[in-house]
Amino acid sequence: MDPQNMYIPYLMRIEKIIDEAPAVKTFRLKFVNQEDAEKFSFVAGQFGEYSVFGEGESTFCIASSPTRKDYIECTFRETGRVTAALTSCDVGDIVGFRGPYGNIFPLEKWFGKNLLFIAGGIGLPPLRCVIWNVLDLRDKFGDITIVYGARKVDDLVYKYEFEEWLKYPNVKLVTTVDPGGETPEWKGEVGFVPSIVEKIQPKGENSIALICGPPIMIKYSLPLLEKFGYSQDSIYTTLENRMKCGFGKCGHCMVGNVYVCKDGPVFRYDELLLLPAEY
Amino acid sequence: MKKIKKSNFEKMVNSLLQSGSTIIAPVLKKGKHYFSRIESFDKISLDYCQTVLSPKAVYFPSTDSLMRYENEHNNVKIIEVEVPKNPVIVLGVKPCDAYALSYLSEFFLKENSDTYIQVRKENTTIVGFTCTHSDDKCFCTSLNINPFDTKGTDIHFTDIGEEYYVESITEKGNEIIKNFNTMFEDSQTIDKKEYSSNPPIKFDLEKIRLTDKFESSVWLDQSLLCLGCGACAYSCPTCSCFDIQDESNPYSGERLRCWDSCGFGLFTLHASGHNPRHDQSNRWRNRVFHKFEYSVKNLGIISCVGCGRCIRVCPGGMNISEHLAELATI
Amino acid sequence: MTVLARVSELLDSQQINLFIGYTQKGSICPLFLKESDQVDKLIFNEDCLQNLVPYLNKHEVQSFGKIGIFCTFSALRSLLQLKSEKRFSNLSIIPFLVISDDEFVEFGSYEEIESYIEKNFKKGDDNVQEMIDKINLMSTEEKWEFWTNELTGCIKCYACRSACPMCYCDKCSVEINNPQWVPTASHSQGNLEWHVMRAMHLAGRCVNCNECFRACPMDIPLNLLTSKINADMEVAFGQIPGTKLKLDYAMSCYKFDDKDNFIR
Numbered sequence: 001m002d003p004q005n006m007y008i009p010y011l012m013r014i015e016k017i018i019d020e021a022p023a024v025k026t027f028r029l030k031f032v033n034q035e036d037a038e039k040f041s042f043v044a045g046q047f048g049e050y051s052v053f054g055e056g057e058s059t060f061c062i063a064s065s066p067t068r069k070d071y072i073e074c075t076f077r078e079t080g081r082v083t084a085a086l087t088s089c090d091v092g093d094i095v096g097f098r099g100p101y102g103n104i105f106p107l108e109k110w111f112g113k114n115l116l117f118i119a120g121g122i123g124l125p126p127l128r129c130v131i132w133n134v135l136d137l138r139d140k141f142g143d144i145t146i147v148y149g150a151r152k153v154d155d156l157v158y159k160y161e162f163e164e165w166l167k168y169p170n171v172k173l174v175t176t177v178d179p180g181g182e183t184p185e186w187k188g189e190v191g192f193v194p195s196i197v198e199k200i201q202p203k204g205e206n207s208i209a210l211i212c213g214p215p216i217m218i219k220y221s222l223p224l225l226e227k228f229g230y231s232q233d234s235i236y237t238t239l240e241n242r243m244k245c246g247f248g249k250c251g252h253c254m255v256g257n258v259y260v261c262k263d264g265p266v267f268r269y270d271e272l273l274l275l276p277a278e279y
Numbered sequence: 280m281k282k283i284k285k286s287n288f289e290k291m292v293n294s295l296l297q298s299g300s301t302i303i304a305p306v307l308k309k310g311k312h313y314f315s316r317i318e319s320f321d322k323i324s325l326d327y328c329q330t331v332l333s334p335k336a337v338y339f340p341s342t343d344s345l346m347r348y349e350n351e352h353n354n355v356k357i358i359e360v361e362v363p364k365n366p367v368i369v370l371g372v373k374p375c376d377a378y379a380l381s382y383l384s385e386f387f388l389k390e391n392s393d394t395y396i397q398v399r400k401e402n403t404t405i406v407g408f409t410c411t412h413s414d415d416k417c418f419c420t421s422l423n424i425n426p427f428d429t430k431g432t433d434i435h436f437t438d439i440g441e442e443y444y445v446e447s448i449t450e451k452g453n454e455i456i457k458n459f460n461t462m463f464e465d466s467q468t469i470d471k472k473e474y475s476s477n478p479p480i481k482f483d484l485e486k487i488r489l490t491d492k493f494e495s496s497v498w499l500d501q502s503l504l505c506l507g508c509g510a511c512a513y514s515c516p517t518c519s520c521f522d523i524q525d526e527s528n529p530y531s532g533e534r535l536r537c538w539d540s541c542g543f544g545l546f547t548l549h550a551s552g553h554n555p556r557h558d559q560s561n562r563w564r565n566r567v568f569h570k571f572e573y574s575v576k577n578l579g580i581i582s583c584v585g586c587g588r589c590i591r592v593c594p595g596g597m598n599i600s601e602h603l604a605e606l607a608t609i
Numbered sequence: 610m611t612v613l614a615r616v617s618e619l620l621d622s623q624q625i626n627l628f629i630g631y632t633q634k635g636s637i638c639p640l641f642l643k644e645s646d647q648v649d650k651l652i653f654n655e656d657c658l659q660n661l662v663p664y665l666n667k668h669e670v671q672s673f674g675k676i677g678i679f680c681t682f683s684a685l686r687s688l689l690q691l692k693s694e695k696r697f698s699n700l701s702i703i704p705f706l707v708i709s710d711d712e713f714v715e716f717g718s719y720e721e722i723e724s725y726i727e728k729n730f731k732k733g734d735d736n737v738q739e740m741i742d743k744i745n746l747m748s749t750e751e752k753w754e755f756w757t758n759e760l761t762g763c764i765k766c767y768a769c770r771s772a773c774p775m776c777y778c779d780k781c782s783v784e785i786n787n788p789q790w791v792p793t794a795s796h797s798q799g800n801l802e803w804h805v806m807r808a809m810h811l812a813g814r815c816v817n818c819n820e821c822f823r824a825c826p827m828d829i830p831l832n833l834l835t836s837k838i839n840a841d842m843e844v845a846f847g848q849i850p851g852t853k854l855k856l857d858y859a860m861s862c863y864k865f866d867d868k869d870n871f872i873r
Contacts, residue, residue: 005394007345007523007534011355053348053355054527056534079550081786094355215553241555242547244523247391250539251520252546254565255555257573262391276493278547278555278565309828331826332764341764342794415635503641503670506663508771510826513764524793537794538764545784558669594772594824596638596659 006247009051009096010036015071017091020157021150023078024122025087026063029097030071041100042066044107044133045126045238045266048099049246050074052085059243061265062100063125065132072097075125075157101246102265105130105210105236107137114142116202116230118221120193120213121150124157126238126265127212135168145202146173149193149217152181174200194220204229210236222269235269239279255279281445281456282466288436288443291459292320295368303337304370305330314369325371325438328412329586333516334369334376337403338383338396341513343536345395345523350530362398370406374428375419375584377407379516381431382580386519389578404451407432413476416587418600421481424584427471437471444469478585482604489572489606493564497609501602502563504595505542511589511597512540517570517582520546541565567602612653612705612713617645619677625703627673629664631657639664643673653679653707660684660818665697666777675701682706682729683818685722686851687774690816692719693856696777723854730852733817733836740830741837757797760804762827765795769831770807772824775814782806808834813842813859816851 012029020026031037043066051057058080064073078087089095107130115134117127127146134141146165150156156175165171176189176196189196194217202209202225209230211218218237225235241253241260248262255278258264267275283291296302296319304323306315312327314334347358372380384400387393410419410426419426429435434452437444444466447453456463512518522539525532539546542563547556556562574582583599590598610618619625620642630651632640637656642648662684664670680688688704691697704722706714716722732738744752767783770776783791783803791806792799808831815835822832843849845868846859857864 004392004397005359006391007394007536008357008359011357051525051534053350054525054529054532056525057523077550081789083550084787092353094350094353096355214551240549242549244521244539249387249391249393249519249521250523251541251569252539254541254569254573256568257576278561311828342796342799499669500641503664503667504639506768506771506824507667508768508824509766510768510824513766514826522793524789526792526794535794540766543767559667560669592768592826594659594768594820596634596636598634598638601634 006098006245009049009057009098010040012072012095012097014089014091014093014095017089018160020075021155023087024075024155024157025078026073026075026157027086027089027095028064028071028073029095032094037070042072043100043104044130045105046100046102047126047246047261047265048072048074048097048101049243050076050082050086051096051098052082052089053094053096055085056082057096057098057244058082058086059240059246061126061129061238063128065129065136067133067136075122075128077122098246101261103263105266107133110208111140112142112206114203114207115144116207116209117144117146117148118193118197118209118211118213118217119146119148120217121155122157123213123217124148127210128158128161130210131165135165135171138168142170142206144168144171145200146171147176147193147196147200148173149176149178149189149196149213150181151178153177153183153186155181192220193217194224197221197224202228202230204231204234208234208236212238232270232273233268237267237269237272238265239267240265241279280466280468281447281463282439282442283436283445283463284442287459287462289320291455291462292323292370294459296320299365301365301367302370303334303367323371325408326412327371328414329373329417329588329591331588331592332514333379333586333588334372335379335383335516337367337369338380338399339387339519339521339538341538343395345534345536347533348531350532360395362395364398364402367399367403368406369403370408372405372407372432373410373586374407374424374426374430375410375417375586376516377405377431378424378428379431379584379586380405382517382574382578382582382584383519385578385580386574386582404433404455405431407435407448409435409437409471409474410476411438411474413478414587416590416598416600417476417478417585418481418587418603419585420478421484421600421603422581422583422585423484425472425475426478427475437469437474439469439474444471444474481600482607484607486607487571487603489568492606492609493568495609497606498564499558499560501597501605502558502560504597505559505563505593506595507542507544507559507562508594509538509540509542510592510594511566511599512542513538514588514592516584516586516588541569567599567606571603611711612707613648613651613710615713615715616642616651616677616705617648619703620645620648623675625675625677625701627670627675628677629661629670630679631659631661651679657681658823660687660772660774660820662687662691662774663772663776663820665691665700665702666774671700674699675703677703677705680704680706681818682726682731683733683816683851684774685716686726686816687818689719689722689726689854690814690851690856691774691777693854694814694858719854723852726852734819737817737819737832737836740833741840744833744837757801759829760800761797762829763795763800763804764827765793765800765803766826768824768826769821772820773811774816774818774820775811776807782810804831804834807831808838811835812838813846813848814850815839
């Protein structure tokens with residue numbers, strides 16, 4: 001196989017399928033060829049092109065942590081041709097994976113700092129990669145606060161992991177659902193993510209904020225973060241523009257002269273402000 | 280410098296054809312010129328102003344197979360596509376197109392090099408020709424490209440009457456001269472300008488400063504004419520955006536790379552339904568910014584060569600040269 | 610009053626916010642006027658062939674609300690057909706048909722358009738009919754060869770779709786990918802399926818404005834496909850698109866006297 005050919009995917013076997021939420025699934029994928037697994041490495045923040053042979057490719061982040069070797073996980077919502085085909089896959093089926101692509105969350109620069117994660121809906125998977133990475137290196141970081149919201153209780157992903165996260169020291173998790181999305185058993189907050197951020201009053205000093213979710217959530221959360229003392233260069237997000245190739249050629253994800261796939265998808269807020277608002 | 284008699288040029292082309300080279304040259308079909316594969320010299324029509332489509336498909340075909348696969352009982356086998364390695368000669372390439380081909384190879388090969396385009400470039404010889412015909416849509420000179428420039432060619436010919444004046448630019452060009460050395464004679468240096476077309480300068484490139492015009496209303500005004508098709512991008516010699524699509528039956532399939540255009544509304548549409556470039560004005564602005572600002576920032580090259588094809592094919596009468604002239608005044 | 614004076618008047622009095630006409634800049638191209646100060650740039654002559662009505666399908670143009678527009682006869686028909694398909698309910702459109710500098714028709718209502726079309730109806734282009742007659746005489750094999758040959762040139766730029774007044778779907782069938790009905794690639798099968806699908810979607814709707822052919826950078830005579838289908842539709846259902854404000858759409862409307870001889 002031509003090692004230079006960036007379009008040839010790895011063959012991956014679906015090891016495990018988790019039904020996360022309506023139309024949302026998580027796949028655990030293992031390399032079919034052991035030598036691929038040995039060569040492969042990635043860093044938190046990167047993504048890949050996942051394919052169903054015959055249907056095409058779709059872009060998702062790697063939602064598992066690089067500290068968990070031997071497999072990768074991805075979480076996706078059924079929206080189009082490829083995700084529909086993925087949804088109908090079974091354990092044992094073979095899919096394709098190209099990657100890893102894109103830049104990374106600079107975890108090493110954050111050693112000793114407090115981390116605030118703000119995620120909405122299907123925006124949690126890219127941050128979940130960082131959350132597990134950080135938890136696996138727990139003593140390197142300060143306090144960890146996770147604010148996670150979705151429209152309805154059903155829409156929250158990784159619910160089964162929340163307790164595991166909380167077993168680590170100094171981890172605070174605040175879950176919320178939009179007003180009207182709660183169930184009688186719901187014990188979390190009710191309210192939009194930005195209002196929950198306002199309520200918990202995070203402190204920006206010696207802290208890093210990571211935010212991912214619907215544009216409207218990000219729009220209303222950013223001014224709050226600034227109010228609580230987060231400088232623009234301490235806020236990180238990951239963009240999810242339409243992508244096809246993953247390495248700066250197909251042009252779909254371009255925002256200004258920046259290719260989100262190659263120069264991103266991780267951007268600091270101050271970097272984002274320099275780009276045209278085409279994301 | 281060398282020269283070659285036109286009768287010898289014909290013999291050379293026929294000999295190259297006989298030796299198994301694929302020759303792609305401008306061919307006249309129903310009154311318009313197209314780059315097509317030729318089987319004999321008499322099909323070539325060098326007497327042209329502009330082909331409808333650029334020769335970019337030689338490197339970057341409109342539909343390109345990236346790989347095939349077979350799938351039986353969930354046992355997927357990937358079959359890599361062998362890009363043909365036989366020699367290809369593109370003959371009759373004008374300076375604007377040769378310049379564009381050099382941009383394309385820079386873009387595709389500089390970083391994350393594209394295997395398919397790499398192989399094609401290695402096996403392709405670009406035979407440039409000094410431009411002899413231009414029309415009111417041409418504006419290469421406004422972009423500091425001369426109609427006799429040799430950038431991007433391997434060997435360059437200038438029609439000087441009974442003979443062609445010949446400049447070898449690369450090793451591939453030297454090879455042609457070496458292989459047909461009896462046909463080439465030494466020549467004095469000539470002033471190619473005397474033999475070339477001379478499209479007038481349409482605007483002052485220095486005055487087009489886009490950076491502070493991003494929010495201008497000019498983009499909406501200009502883009503009202505745009506109907507949102509991909510004719511400009513597909514005829515453009517430097518437009519390089521693409522889509523990746525699978526086509527299959529239950530047992531096997533193919534992954535294809537197809538031309539795409541930032542002028543289409545769907546180009547940037549997110550899975551969520553959000554579209555960062557919702558209006559045609561955003562898309563038109565992106566097209567101009569990409570060519571005149573983004574590719575300069577990323578590669579140091581303006582990715583418009585003034586060939587005028589987008590103007591000729593536009594069903595809505597969009598005229599980038601007039602639009603650039605307008606941008607130079609505001 | 611000249612047509613230019615009338616356009617000025619409409620713009621000045623804000624009865625329209627935009628006027629779409631033609632101008633000459635090297636070649637003839639559309640002109641979008643928001644103010645009357647450049648009204649003298651408007652021209653109208655027999656070379657002004659582009660159907661401007663497709664612009665009315667653009668949301669950027671619709672946002673002007675009240676729009677005046679130069680229409681050729683077939684453009685007028687496309688406007689009527691679009692109205693019969695319940696388009697432009699939020700738009701106020703004043704179409705002009707120009708005969709000479711001083712002679713023009715300004716339409717105040719769709720009923721006026723309907724009666725003008727009825728009175729002045731002329732069959733489509735003779736050249737188109739000649740080509741259709743020629744193809745009609747071909748054997749099935751020759752027809753197949755003719756069309757595969759023509760469609761080989763298609764690059765899937767969708768200029769035909771963009772320039773067509775009747776192609777206004779928010780999401781075109783070729784863009785619906787779950788399932789992928791039509792291959793998006795521009796290979797022979799993909800091209801054939803795309804053009805057959807598009808022609809079928811225009812059956813009983815195409816007003817023979819020939820805009821698809823004019824727009825095609827590869828000069829594929831796509832208008833022959835739609836014109837032929839519509840000639841057949843006329844024979845089968847007695848309907849001519851773009852002639853009636855209230856039109857039963859043959860492809861989606863059942864009538865007791867519909868012929869059923871195609872069911873075997």
